[in-house]
Amino acid sequence: MTTRDGVAAAERIEVTSDQDVVRVRQLVRATAVAVKLSLVDQTKVVTAASELARNTLVYGGGGSVEVLRVENGRRAGVKIVFADQGPGIPDLDLALTDGYTTGGGLGLGLSGARRLVDEFEIDTEAGRGTTISVTKWCR
Amino acid sequence: MDRVPVLKIGDILLVSIQIDMEDQVALQLQEDLAEKIVATGCHGVIIDISALDIVDSFVGRTLATIASVSKVLDADTVVVGMRPAVAITLVELGLSLPGIRTALNVELGMELLAKARAELDWEAGDSGDDEDEPAVTAP
Ligand SMILES: Nc1ncnc2c1ncn2[C@@H]1O[C@H](COP(=O)(O)OP(=O)(O)OP(=O)(O)O)[C@@H](O)[C@H]1O
Ligand SMILES: [Mg+2]
Numbered sequence: 001m002t003t004r005d006g007v008a009a010a011e012r013i014e015v016t017s018d019q020d021v022v023r024v025r026q027l028v029r030a031t032a033v034a035v036k037l038s039l040v041d042q043t044k045v046v047t048a049a050s051e052l053a054r055n056t057l058v059y060g061g062g063g064s065v066e067v068l069r070v071e072n073g074r075r076a077g078v079k080i081v082f083a084d085q086g087p088g089i090p091d092l093d094l095a096l097t098d099g100y101t102t103g104g105g106l107g108l109g110l111s112g113a114r115r116l117v118d119e120f121e122i123d124t125e126a127g128r129g130t131t132i133s134v135t136k137w138c139r
Numbered sequence: 140m141d142r143v144p145v146l147k148i149g150d151i152l153l154v155s156i157q158i159d160m161e162d163q164v165a166l167q168l169q170e171d172l173a174e175k176i177v178a179t180g181c182h183g184v185i186i187d188i189s190a191l192d193i194v195d196s197f198v199g200r201t202l203a204t205i206a207s208v209s210k211v212l213d214a215d216t217v218v219v220g221m222r223p224a225v226a227i228t229l230v231e232l233g234l235s236l237p238g239i240r241t242a243l244n245v246e247l248g249m250e251l252l253a254k255a256r257a258e259l260d261w262e263a264g265d266s267g268d269d270e271d272e273p274a275v276t277a278p
Contacts, residue, residue: 021162106199115233
């Protein structure tokens with residue numbers, strides 16, 4: 001399914017390597033441009049996607065990322081769904097705290113990504129995996 | 140895997156990042172730069188990120204590590220050319236890049252390095268050991 005401007009309404013990338021994280025960034029950028037997000041909002045959503053895709057790879061042991069064009073009447077936006085079947089996040093509040101990391105990072109990916117988008121939903125269960133959806137709307 | 144070139148221009152190493160780096164490429168750059176600083180004895184590093192349309196926590200952390208490692212190897216680092224949208228996004232992400240010197244473009248970066256070096260030489264020549272060198276700050 002493709003739209004007039006040639007960017008598919010939904011596209012999926014399997015994330016199993018560093019290179020796939022780059023592909024996610026590029027796809028999110030192209031979609032953000034297609035729905036006409038402002039430059040700053042494009043930058044924010046691509047950065048958030050980069051953080052979450054890397055978490056999917058590093059902590060989730062790989063997974064999939066789906067990028068969708070969405071609309072709610074008057075506004076267009078980009079929605080991205082990150083899914084993995086990894087270990088899940090046992091303490092979500094803790095994981096969402098700035099500076100909390102179990103991997104020697106800065107612990108900013110999850111909490112920072114949440115600040116950069118308009119909608120942020122997370123569904124995680126120990127042993128089952130993690131699914132995170134984020135949406136950025138045009139202003 | 141792509142590799143980011145490191146150029147020697149006079150007493151300065153210039154790195155111009157022109158690609159969307161995979162994490163491995165960023166780590167390789169960190170190593171290449173450290174080796175080049177030692178091999179050339181350069182006292183200044185300029186990293187031009189004007190072509191980067193995002194800086195996420197991984198790249199931010201890599202820049203901070205490069206600055207710290209360079210300092211230990213007696214070289215100052217200046218990051219130049221950050222786009223406004225990238226700066227806004229970085230701050231919202233929670234990465235303020237403390238300890239990283241920045242300038243608007245390569246030319247101003249070179250001036251900053253020359254000034255820093257001149258001050259250092261002046262201090263060394265003028266008053267031996269009455270003031271400690273600033274400690275290296277970890278990222
Ligand atoms: N998909 C996931 N599956 C399991 N655990 C996760 C997942 N995403 C994040 N986490 C957990 O949440 C913690 C915080 O994630 P966050 O992205 O904020 O920080 P980080 O990846 O450790 O560091 P940074 O992203 O700043 O480099 C991680 O250290 C990890 O323990
Ligand atoms: Mg992370």
